[in-house]
């Protein structure tokens with residue numbers, strides 16, 4: 001009797017213990033390994049065969065899929081003549097800054113014949129992200145989805161979709177983008193443009209040589225699909241819509257949003273957006289175009305041609321009429337700005353009310369000096385530039401993170417990046433205003449661990465007002481405010497949304513507008529912040545934050561991996 005009771009108690013304790021362990025112990029993710037062989041591959045687009053740089057011969061590149069908490073170990077082996085790094089866009093790399101993949105910021109590039117193992121955790125992320133090359137313009141073909149599914153038994157905040165589909169928007173260039181970049185940086189003039197935009201690597205029906213050139217999404221009636229949109233284009237924002245279908249936005253940059261319906265979404269380079277697509281209850285007697293229409297970052301005609309795929313119910317019937325969605329005008333910045341204003345976090349969030357450091361960054365076009373032995377094609381006889389507070393970023397010859405870690409910053413970088421522009425002017429007044437030569441230097445901001453930071457990014461109309469999708473490495477930030485014209489701290493600060501602002505890694509502003517972001521610098525490392533329009537970042541529209549170690553052991557940057565490439 002007594003022993004039986006003893007056993008009963010023991011059993012109870014055991015069950016309790018097991019329950020305790022399963023409930024309290026964080027579920028350890030599994031380890032997923034991928035091999036990325038960087039190699040050339042011949043592909044046919046726009047009626048032309050071209051050799052492109054790919055991962056494993058695939059274009060777009062392979063999808064990485066993980067469950068939140070999984071550890072990813074990705075071995076990148078470089079078989080091409082170019083230097084390569086791969087960035088895991090949107091992964092915060094908490095205490096794993098060495099794996100961020102930003103050339104000359106967190107690592108020296110992986111040179112021809114070398115390999116490097118990226119090793120990082122997906123803890124704290126769910127949703128749609130992507131990976132891409134982070135050196136020169138190689139990301140034109142080196143990009144692919146990075147999908148992180150919720151942990152087991154954690155549902156989406158919407159009914160489980162019938163299907164999930166990645167939709168990558170990109171560019172197709174007939175010319176060699178590396179040569180084109182070298183040329184534009186040498187002459188200092190304006191950039192060339194791509195020949196077509198793409199959906200999942202395909203230029204679409206309006207640019208097609210054959211049936212195979214357009215992306216087709218085959219769907220069943222009466223179902224809900226989750227479309228995972230990724231803007232991997234070098235230099236274009238997009239409007240995106242599907243004829244006769246309304247989309248429900250549920251996530252942006254791998255953070256759930258308050259859901260809202262829209263016919264057309266707006267997506268900038270570096271951004272991702274998840275939408276639900278409800279298909280019709282019947283097989284409609286039509287095919288529907290899936291359209292990505294470019295939305296230029298400046299008020300000049302770039303490549304204005306949309307790309308279109310097809311949403312197809314059941315089996316294709318060649319006689320079906322093709323329906324087009326109604327798209328905003330090419331230059332409709334109001335539509336884009338209103339769309340961005342609608343994004344809100346799903347639930348209430350705790351934005352730091354206390355700000356330790358305020359920064360005001362003017363971003364826009366400018367000019368760098370022309371070397372003496374050369375004539376340049378930019379304004380004032382100089383080279384076109386993209387200064388932030390009159391400083392254009394100069395990539396160092398060695399990795400900043402290594403210099404920081406080994407206390408050897410001298411001669412590599414300084415920590416006096418200006419907190420404000422050199423002087424006040426009417427930033428968004430009638431252009432051209434205040435054009436002057438900007439410097440080209442490696443200046444950073446150094447932050448103590450845990451600093452609460454606010455940055456107002458003020459677009460200027462110097463030369464001409466343009467949009468700038470700003471991406472921050474190492475952190476997500478809250479978009480607490482946005483507006484048109486000049487930021488006014490007295491008038492605008494009280495209007496900030498500290499209740500349910502969207503949290504993301506890339507934010508865009510209207511031409512001649514501003515955005516205010518907040519983040520807490522609780523991740524040690526060196527983190528690039530830059531415009532995700534490749535031409536602007538190549539023109540130096542970049543800066544970096546050095547975040548020092550905290551006091552505690554788990555607030556310190558671990559030593560570099562042994563196989564970290566050397567410069």
Ligand SMILES: *[C@@H]1O[C@H](CO)[C@@H](O)[C@H](O)[C@H]1NC(C)=O
Pocket residue numbers: 244284285286323
């Ligand atoms: C598509 O939308 C147009 C315009 O609203 C409408 O006339 C047409 O009937 C719709 N077609 C289908 C198949 O839903």
Ligand SMILES: *[C@@H]1O[C@H](CO)[C@@H](O)[C@H](O)[C@H]1NC(C)=O
Pocket residue numbers: 195206207302303304305
């Ligand atoms: C749009 O496409 C047409 C046909 O392919 C092409 O001739 C034209 O140059 C393209 N427009 C732009 C702005 O690239």
Ligand SMILES: *[C@@H]1O[C@H](CO)[C@@H](O)[C@H](O)[C@H]1NC(C)=O
Pocket residue numbers: 405406407
């Ligand atoms: C860099 O300096 C800090 C503070 O003086 C020191 O704790 C650390 O060990 C140094 N790191 C290296 C790699 O020398």
Ligand SMILES: *[C@@H]1O[C@H](CO)[C@@H](O)[C@H](O)[C@H]1NC(C)=O
Pocket residue numbers: 426428429430
């Ligand atoms: C700045 O320029 C704009 C456009 O010319 C003008 O509307 C605005 O009044 C100016 N603001 C100030 C403070 O001068």
Ligand SMILES: *[C@@H]1O[C@H](CO)[C@@H](O)[C@H](O)[C@H]1NC(C)=O
Pocket residue numbers: 423424425426433434435436
């Ligand atoms: C820029 O604006 C400031 C303030 O309005 C003015 O003092 C300065 O002369 C301007 N510089 C140029 C190059 O226009």
Ligand SMILES: *[C@@H]1O[C@H](CO)[C@@H](O)[C@H](O)[C@H]1NC(C)=O
Pocket residue numbers: 390422423436437438439
């Ligand atoms: C920007 O920097 C350059 C070089 O130091 C300087 O000549 C110029 O006056 C600066 N421009 C402004 C607007 O401060």
Ligand SMILES: *[C@@H]1O[C@H](CO)[C@@H](O)[C@H](O)[C@H]1NC(C)=O
Pocket residue numbers: 081082083108109111397566567
């Ligand atoms: C590749 O990177 C190394 C190390 O930074 C550098 O010395 C070399 O010039 C680079 N090669 C090219 C083609 O850019």
Ligand SMILES: [Cu+2]
Pocket residue numbers: 467468469531532533536537541
């Ligand atoms: Cu920009």
